[in-house]
Amino acid sequence: MGGPTTEVQVLENDDIKEDSEEKTNKEEERGMAPPTANPIHRSSSRPQLDLSGAAIQGNFEERNPTILLPNQSDDISHLALDIGGSLIKLVYFSRHEDRSGDDKRKMSLNERLGVSNVNRRSYPILGGRLHFVKFETTKINECLDFIYSKQLHRGGMDSRCWHSRAPANENAVIKATGGGAYKFTDLFKEKLGVGLDKEDEMDCLVAGANFLLKAIRHEAFTHIEGQKEFVQIDHNDLFPYLLVNIGSGVSIIKVDGDGKFQRVSGTNVGGGTYWGLGKLLTKCKSFDELLELSQRGDNRKIDMLVGDIYGGMEYSKIGLSASTIASSFGKAISENKELEDYMPEDISLSLLRMISYNIGQISYLNALRFGLKRIFFGGFFIRGHAYTMDTISFAVQFWSKSDAQAMFLRHEGFLGALGAFMSYEKHGLDDLMAHQLVERFPMDTDTGHKTLDISIQGGLIFTLCKMISWMEKFVQKGTEITAPVPMAPPGTTGLGGFEVPSSKGDTLRSDASALNVGVLHLFPTLEVFPLLAYPKTYEPNTIDLSDHSELEYWFTVLSEHLPDLVDKAVASEGRTDDAKRRGDAFARAFSAHLARKNKLRLIDLLDHGLLQEVPINLVSEPGEVMGDQRVTQHEAEIETLKVAANEQQQTMRKILQQLAALNGKYDQMASHYRPESSGEALQWYCWLEKIQGAPYWEDFVTAMHSRFGLEDCFGALAKLKQTTSVKEYQSQFERLANRTDGLTDFFLISCFVCGLKEEIRMDVQMFHPTTLNAAIGLARLQEEQLITKCRLARV
Numbered sequence: 009m010g011g012p013t014t015e016v017q018v019l020e021n022d023d024i025k026e027d028s029e030e031k032t033n034k035e036e037e038r039g040m041a042p043p044t045a046n047p048i049h050r051s052s053s054r055p056q057l058d059l060s061g062a063a064i065q066g067n068f069e070e071r072n073p074t075i076l077l078p079n080q081s082d083d084i085s086h087l088a089l090d091i092g093g094s095l096i097k098l099v100y101f102s103r104h105e106d107r108s109g110d111d112k113r114k115m116s117l118n119e120r121l122g123v124s125n126v127n128r129r130s131y132p133i134l135g136g137r138l139h140f141v142k143f144e145t146t147k148i149n150e151c152l153d154f155i156y157s158k159q160l161h162r163g164g165m166d167s168r169c170w171h172s173r174a175p176a177n178e179n180a181v182i183k184a185t186g187g188g189a190y191k192f193t194d195l196f197k198e199k200l201g202v203g204l205d206k207e208d209e210m211d212c213l214v215a216g217a218n219f220l221l222k223a224i225r226h227e228a229f230t231h232i233e234g235q236k237e238f239v240q241i242d243h244n245d246l247f248p249y250l251l252v253n254i255g256s257g258v259s260i261i262k263v264d265g266d267g268k269f270q271r272v273s274g275t276n277v278g279g280g281t282y283w284g285l286g287k288l289l290t291k292c293k294s295f296d297e298l299l300e301l302s303q304r305g306d307n308r309k310i311d312m313l314v315g316d317i318y319g320g321m322e323y324s325k326i327g328l329s330a331s332t333i334a335s336s337f338g339k340a341i342s343e344n345k346e347l348e349d350y351m352p353e354d355i356s357l358s359l360l361r362m363i364s365y366n367i368g369q370i371s372y373l374n375a376l377r378f379g380l381k382r383i384f385f386g387g388f389f390i391r392g393h394a395y396t397m398d399t400i401s402f403a404v405q406f407w408s409k410s411d412a413q414a415m416f417l418r419h420e421g422f423l424g425a426l427g428a429f430m431s432y433e434k435h436g437l438d439d440l441m442a443h444q445l446v447e448r449f450p451m452d453t454d455t456g457h458k459t460l461d462i463s464i465q466g467g468l469i470f471t472l473c474k475m476i477s478w479m480e481k482f483v484q485k486g487t488e489i490t491a492p493v494p495m496a497p498p499g500t501t502g503l504g505g506f507e508v509p510s511s512k513g514d515t516l517r518s519d520a521s522a523l524n525v526g527v528l529h530l531f532p533t534l535e536v537f538p539l540l541a542y543p544k545t546y547e548p549n550t551i552d553l554s555d556h557s558e559l560e561y562w563f564t565v566l567s568e569h570l571p572d573l574v575d576k577a578v579a580s581e582g583r584t585d586d587a588k589r590r591g592d593a594f595a596r597a598f599s600a601h602l603a604r605k606n607k608l609r610l611i612d613l614l615d616h617g618l619l620q621e622v623p624i625n626l627v628s629e630p631g632e633v634m635g636d637q638r639v640t641q642h643e644a645e646i647e648t649l650k651v652a653a654n655e656q657q658q659t660m661r662k663i664l665q666q667l668a669a670l671n672g673k674y675d676q677m678a679s680h681y682r683p684e685s686s687g688e689a690l691q692w693y694c695w696l697e698k699i700q701g702a703p704y705w706e707d708f709v710t711a712m713h714s715r716f717g718l719e720d721c722f723g724a725l726a727k728l729k730q731t732t733s734v735k736e737y738q739s740q741f742e743r744l745a746n747r748t749d750g751l752t753d754f755f756l757i758s759c760f761v762c763g764l765k766e767e768i769r770m771d772v773q774m775f776h777p778t779t780l781n782a783a784i785g786l787a788r789l790q791e792e793q794l795i796t797k798c799r800l801a802r803v
């Protein structure tokens with residue numbers, strides 16, 4: 009891999025194109041310092057960063073997945089950098105509104121209905137994501153171009169539009185850590201017109217690791233003999249631990265708390281050594297190429313084993329089997345061979361094993377010094393590579409006799425950059441109370457709104473789409489919850505023997521993965537409106553808000569007095585930090601709720617918990633035995649959707665009743681799909697309810713379909729099978745997919761791949777495509793190969 013060294017997790021080509029087009033219109037010269045801007049500034053009134061409820065967005069296999077910040081209300085425009093010896097790491101925040109590519113097609117509900125969010129100014133519901141991007145340090149200009157094209161140094165594209173006439177800020181700074189923060193200060197000033205506000209590298213590594221370990225579920229995992237298992241971290245029992253950051257060099261840090269740590273050791277044999285030596289010895293052009301080579305290598309061709317020294321025997325007295333490596337690269341001295349006589353594959357594997365094992369061993373010895381049992385490994389040397397992790401784990405396990413455990417982090421290389429990002433707000437992580445706020449006020453991951461609230465306002469098809477998309481997320485959540493969380497120490501694998509490991513990391517997963525399966529927290533609680541004086545005797549349905557002026561009145565009262573209300577609530581709890589945080593979260597959730605002002609009863613305005621808790625244990629796990637058949641992941645998902653849909657009947661009934669109250673919304677929806685049906689839908693629904701009562705969801709959808717002839721695109725999509733060429737299948741699939749809305753990429757890819765002919769599907773599945781385009785491309789490739797094979801066979 010010579011060229012594609014830039015690995016961007018979320019960037020889509022369209023984005024680059026679009027951004028740079030806009031840019032060339034506005035700026036004449038590429039790479040010049042910007043004349044005007046809304047730069048990231050340093051001021052005491054800087055908007056607050058809210059990391060509460062942070063959760064990974066992406067499937068379990070994805071590395072460096074984006075992190076959702078569902079409760080981020082202030083419009084922050086943070087970008088932070090870690091400029092290391094080998095790579096530059098960027099972490100930046102984007103709001104949900106900052107849509108790109110596909111998202112732009114999907115209008116927000118309010119846009120569709122022409123409703124403006126009146127509360128936005130006082131309590132904007134933003135939410136957003138943390139993005140993770142990396143570049144080679146030697147190609148720093150690409151990084152500068154990226155920042156420039158996205159205007160990240162000025163707070164992102166949107167802010168530029170809003171404030172394009174704002175004067176330049178001479179003191180604009182970006183938080184940066186790593187050696188490059190010193191080395192490249194002038195370059196950043198010259199090219200982007202911003203200063204680099206330097207943060208200590210070790211401080212940042214520790215802050216980033218603590219954040220991930222405390223606040224992000226499914227971040228840490230063990231990797232033993234090819235088996236990856238997530239580790240549940242107990243926030244209250246995290247410290248002390250050993251943090252080993254394997255970057256160009258290796259830093260070994262004993263972490264005792266937030267901001268409490270000591271760099272206890274390090275080694276200069278690290279990632280830079282593997283990449284540097286490997287490049288010289290194999291002539292590889294990129295790190296990934298070197299890593300890929302190792303997957304086909306056999307280190308015994310070049311490593312000297314105990315058996316080579318002991319004439320095929322083991323040295324059992326000191327516990328060394330014949331296959332134990334006695335000396336890495338040792339065979340090269342005793343054989344009359346030149347470098348060219350060795351396979352680059354074998355050299356790469358031997359080197360990788362030597363360095364990984366050595367780091368694992370040194371790390372354990374340091375853990376032993378301080379009596380630590382848990383060692384977390386970060387840094388981009390690891391690159392999520394199975395063999396590297398297995399080797400490190402093996403070394404720790406072997407030398408500690410299974411007493412210590414090696415664990416890895418999904419955001420392995422971004423610890424420093426995350427720490428720098430967090431240094432914009434230097435608050436302790438103990439403040440965060442991870443997951444708490446989001447559980448109280450669950451947000452929709454795409455919109456930042458409460459999950460089902462948004463569905464209630466929408467047209468029915470939109471609601472249906474949202475439900476399905478929501479249920480997919482629910483499935484994901486359910487799987488997370490029901491998945492076993494191993495805490496037991498790993499077993500031993502043998503007596504010092506280091507056979508050629510079975511797993512060399514079969515496929516090197518691309519970093520540029522952008523699966524969009526979010527994590528929702530589905531535990532809303534029904535609570536009495538906080539400031540009711542006499543909750544027990546309050547009869548909520550006394551005021552009918554079908555009178556528009558009544559509605560306006562109550563709406564104004566509730567929204568205008570929201571700040572006072574929150575203030576009183578916070579004061580009633582002694583203005584503690586916790587009370588303030590909860591007050592703020594309540595205000596945001598409640599203002600979103602009020603934005604749905606087409607409510608008829610006061611109770612609806614006051615009630616911000618429509619959803620009842622959904623029983624999670626109904627979710628079937630992939631691979632679970634159903635009757636005689638093991639269901640595939642996809643089938644399990646569909647099954648789960650059905651189960652979840654049935655479980656939702658009661659809730660759906662409520663929602664449908666409310667939908668009926670939203671005068672004309674049915675008609676909007678129906679006319680959208682069949683213009684001539686305008687005006688009929690509400691009438692039809694009233695009649696339906698009259699003859700059979702509020703319908704169950706499935707009955708309703710069926711009735712709706714037969715009455716208005718709406719196509720069940722979702723069902724059809726899930727059932728669609730390839731019968732002719734991939735091209736034809738692709739067209740059919742796209743036709744149906746175009747008529748749906750709100751389906752996640754994960755669902756679409758899964759449907760597409762499952763519908764492929766078996767001989768094509770198997771190969772496509774092997775590559776775990778992370779975008780629909782990739783899946784289509786792979787399917788076509790596989791089809792071509794099959795055709796060629798057939799042709800050749802005939803010849």
Ligand SMILES: Nc1ncnc2c1ncn2[C@@H]1O[C@H](COP(=O)(O)OP(=O)(O)O)[C@@H](O)[C@H]1O
Binds near residue numbers: 096144256278390391
């Ligand atoms: N695409 C890549 N290009 C170069 N090195 C990479 C790449 N991916 C992983 N690495 C490995 O990661 C190491 C750098 O890790 P990192 O944590 O970024 O450290 P640093 O801060 O020193 O740059 C490199 O020395 C190399 O071993």
Ligand SMILES: CC(C)(COP(=O)(O)O)[C@@H](O)C(=O)NCCC(=O)O
Binds near residue numbers: 093
């Ligand atoms: C100097 C460094 C902290 C720089 O960090 P890096 O860019 O490698 O991530 C690191 O390379 C290191 O800790 N090297 C090991 C030096 C030693 O202890 O021998």
